Amino acid sequence: MSESTIFWDQLLQLIDEGRVIPVVGQDLLKLDESGGSQLLYPYLANRLAEYLGISIDQLPDGGELNAVACRYLAQGNPVEEVYPALKTIASTLETLRVPEPLRQLAAIRSFQLFVTTTFDGLLTRAVNDVRFGGQARTRVFAYAPAESEDVPADLKSGPPVVYHLLGRLSATPAYAVTQEDTVEFFHSLQSSTGRPQLLFDELNRNSLLVIGSSLSGWLARFFMRMAKRQRLSAGGRTDYIADSAMSGDPNLVLFLTHFSRGTRIFRSGSAVEFVEELHARWMQRHPQTETPIQPAKASTPRGDTGAVFLSYASENGAAATAIKDALEANGVDVFFDKEELQAGEAWEAKLRRSVSECSIFIPIISRETLTAHRRFFRVEWNLAIEEALKATFAAEESFLVPVAIDDTPVNDPALPAKFHTLQWEVLPDGRPTPQFITRVVALYRKHQKSLTGAS
Secondary structure, X not given: OOOOHHHHHHHHHHHHOOOEEEEEOHHHOEEEEOOEEEEHHHHHHHHHHHHHOOOOOOXXXXXXXXXHHHHHHHOOOOHHHHHHHHHHHHHHHHHOOOOHHHHXXXXXXXXXXXXXXXXXXXXXXXXXXXXXXXXXXXXXXEEEOOEEOOOOOOOOOOOOEEEEOOEOOOOOOOEOOOHHHHHHHHHHHOOOOOOOHHHHHHHHHOEEEEEOOOOOHHHHHXXXXXXXXXXXXXXXXXXXXXXXXXXXXXXXXXXXXXXXXXXXXOOOOXXXXXHHHHHHHHHHHOHHHOOOOOOOOOOOOOOOOXXXXXXXXXXXXXXXXXXXXXXXXXXXXXXXXXXXXXXXXXXXXXXXXXXXXXXXXXXXXXXXXXXXXXXXXXXXXXHHHHHHOOOOOOOHHHOEOOEEOOOOOOOOOOOOHHHHOOOOEEOHHHOOOHHHHHHHHHHHHHHHHHHHOOO
């Protein structure tokens, strides 16, 4: 690479000091499958077009998904059908190998906050694979105009964070697929009340490292201006760009040259080549931190000592899964796999052990649970109530955390009397709130400290 030694030294020093935030985009999502290399978004666009019955002829580079959506709309179809269709075809992403550039970025452990302009979970998988052996420890948050999540206040001390700036894969229009979506996201992000304030505090305090984001033209200008919170010509920090869409836009480069003179543009290769060089140079400076980047290990059954136990009726599986995913994204072990628990003749003994060893027991309450019959979740509830009454628990409410996912009243006579006296959480349809996550994470961490003897 022909970039000067000063360029690399300055960037690496800032990274070592924890003062750089990578902004990662679709140009790093390089899939190396048996059929050769391909970027993820064109791959998804081709599969989406096939699913929707749309022609894939002459899809524009970098705008494939938008083009497929536009062709579907041109046939008189509603745009709302595109998002669940894309989620359906993207369900196979878990079987794809995590792109190497993402794994190389994840290996640079001075990066604590990653911002991504993509909706997939590959960056989160990369961080979990490289830093946690495949365990779900990375905290994940996403922005959407209708529902803004913010980064946690303990950003520096907790597990790493991946923030989806343009939304996260969903069955609803909560992530950017079309150009109109992107415009709406940026319009909303410019609102002082709608944007995630803690995230933008971090973007303002630190240098940006924009890598393969596919932002260009005015979108790039607006993003850099929003992050800086003042005129770009006012000076201050140094930002870095390794992005073909931005560096290949002569008008944008001229604008940055005149009005953002602290911005350094990598011109010696692609975003993938930049990450490869950055990773190699960082590892040279930190040889003791280098660990082999291996594929994620197969997950082990949950139920280990200290996990959070989710108990739910089978009819409420979707809500339980949403709660599980949110807790795991915040570094919480969750016991969830009933299928394994029921296998074999000694399932009740296994169940008793799992309940007795969990840190928090969360019964998910709904109209479907208003029964006195000996359903499986009722057995779990009874065992948990027995555990809560033991003297080892200083406070029952630190162990039993009921969650209502509909309008079931606290005092419904079909529920155990013990539940009537506890502090409930109300999460309609299982949508976790920041307050709920904060409460469970705090209880979980307190229990983990007690296991290790930490004060």
